[in-house]
Amino acid sequence: MQRVVIVTGANSGIGLALCERLLTEDSQLRLCLACRNLQRAEAARSALLASHPDAHVDLLQLDVGSVQSVLTAAHEVKARYNRIDFLYLNAGIMPNPQVDIRAFFKGLFSKNVIQMFATAEGILTQQDRLNSDGLQEVFATNLFGHFLLIRELEPLLCLTENSSRVVWTSSSNARRSAFNIEDMQHRNGTEPYSSSKYASDLLSLALNRRKNSQGLFSSVICPGLVMTNLTYGILPSFFWTLIMPIMWLIRIFTNTFTLTPYNGSEALHWLFLQKPESLDARAKYHSLTSGLGKNYTKPRQMDMDDEMSDALYSKLLKLEKEVRRKLSERERTQ
Numbered sequence: 001m002q003r004v005v006i007v008t009g010a011n012s013g014i015g016l017a018l019c020e021r022l023l024t025e026d027s028q029l030r031l032c033l034a035c036r037n038l039q040r041a042e043a044a045r046s047a048l049l050a051s052h053p054d055a056h057v058d059l060l061q062l063d064v065g066s067v068q069s070v071l072t073a074a075h076e077v078k079a080r081y082n083r084i085d086f087l088y089l090n091a092g093i094m095p096n097p098q099v100d101i102r103a104f105f106k107g108l109f110s111k112n113v114i115q116m117f118a119t120a121e122g123i124l125t126q127q128d129r130l131n132s133d134g135l136q137e138v139f140a141t142n143l144f145g146h147f148l149l150i151r152e153l154e155p156l157l158c159l160t161e162n163s164s165r166v167v168w169t170s171s172s173n174a175r176r177s178a179f180n181i182e183d184m185q186h187r188n189g190t191e192p193y194s195s196s197k198y199a200s201d202l203l204s205l206a207l208n209r210r211k212n213s214q215g216l217f218s219s220v221i222c223p224g225l226v227m228t229n230l231t232y233g234i235l236p237s238f239f240w241t242l243i244m245p246i247m248w249l250i251r252i253f254t255n256t257f258t259l260t261p262y263n264g265s266e267a268l269h270w271l272f273l274q275k276p277e278s279l280d281a282r283a284k285y286h287s288l289t290s291g292l293g294k295n296y297t298k299p300r301q302m303d304m305d306d307e308m309s310d311a312l313y314s315k316l317l318k319l320e321k322e323v324r325r326k327l328s329e330r331e332r333t334q
């Protein structure tokens with residue numbers, strides 16, 4: 001039986017490393033790279049086929065930050081496949097990141113230094129903007145586009161004859177205090193990334209509560225700190241290379257510095273091998289790398305309550321209705 005796996009944001013970083021590992025695990029897989037840029041997706045496909053020449057790798061154009069693109073892509077998925085075994089919701093952005101240098105040095109000499117390196121708590125902010133759908137871009141990309149994709153793919157994800165899994169690439173930067181249910185898009189704050197990742201943790205819990213009985217299971221992971229295009233947007237790549245010996249040193253004190261996309265994809269790969277019934281809906285699965293370079297996955301309990309996760313789910317359903325209405329109005333007037 002050929003399993004179908006879809007990975008969003010599969011053309012680089014953690015997503016691409018995951019694809020490589022999945023094909024090594026199961027060469028019969030039907031793997032679909034869902035990417036916004038087809039040229040980059042084609043390059044990723046070629047790289048995967050170079051090491052797995054017989055693999056079945058499909059491409060799907062998907063910009064998770066655009067409502068229209070999500071609807072079109074979901075339509076295409078339903079035409080192509082009759083099942084989805086795994087949907088990895090990995091695409092994500094952190095636009096205009098800023099490190100608070102003063103807070104960083106203050107944290108360096110405090111008792112919370114390990115926590116700071118593991119979560120970036122208190123030292124990282126971003127500047128967000130509105131996208132063409134009138135949504136905050138980080139919220140739209142990291143959360144809402146993926147929510148809409150799940151909603152559209154429910155007919156394939158909630159098949160009673162086999163279970164389906166969705167896996168969110170969340171972050172240890174997800175923080176309850178950065179998220180406000182009254183401002184779920186984070187229009188009024190400076191930590192949209194942290195807010196969107198906390199929202200994905202909440203949404204995963206709500207999905208499990210509502211959909212487990214229909215065969216859909218959701219999990220969240222944190223890949224740790226990984227050198228990818230996302231982190232090269234925080235500090236330039238030459239700087240990261242320069243401080244790499246320090247990073248390796250820090251790894252002795254915090255196993256969250258996974259550093260390579262391969263290491264970072266550990267928990268995503270680990271989840272692929274687990275039975276859904278054995279998983280904890282309230283746990284975030286962390287990719288960890290020891291000082292000696294050994295990879296492993298460890299669950300940690302998340303700071304969440306059912307009430308807030310249900311409230312978020314209801315708000316997302318309401319927003320979905322609104323964007324669909326706006327879209328059909330736009331189509332009618334064109």
Ligand SMILES: NC(=O)C1=CN([C@@H]2O[C@H](COP(=O)(O)OP(=O)(O)OC[C@H]3O[C@@H](n4cnc5c(N)ncnc54)[C@H](OP(=O)(O)O)[C@@H]3O)[C@@H](O)[C@H]2O)C=CC1
Pocket residue numbers: 008009010011012013014015034035036037040062063064065066090091092093141169170171172222223224225226227228229230231
């Ligand atoms: N790197 C790290 O330390 C950490 C990363 N993460 C999360 O890991 C995930 C993967 O990021 P990472 O590999 O680090 O970074 P990359 O920038 O390498 O990968 C992000 C991927 O998401 C894609 N993407 C971004 N926006 C969209 C969009 N609108 N539609 C479709 N695809 C999109 C990118 O495509 P394109 O190439 O076209 O930009 C790219 O393929 C993200 O969700 C990130 O938040 C979490 C914790 C730590």
Ligand SMILES: CC(C)CCC[C@@H](C)[C@H]1CC[C@H]2C3=C(CC[C@]12C)[C@@]1(C)CCC(=O)[C@@H](C)[C@@H]1CC3
Pocket residue numbers: 099104116117118119120123124170171172173222224225231234235243246247
């Ligand atoms: C080590 C150096 C001398 C200085 C590096 C300082 C900061 C730039 C990093 C310290 C902790 C890092 C971190 C992230 C980004 C870079 C740091 C702030 C993340 C926020 C990247 C994306 C994520 O999702 C988190 C899991 C990372 C947490 C740690």
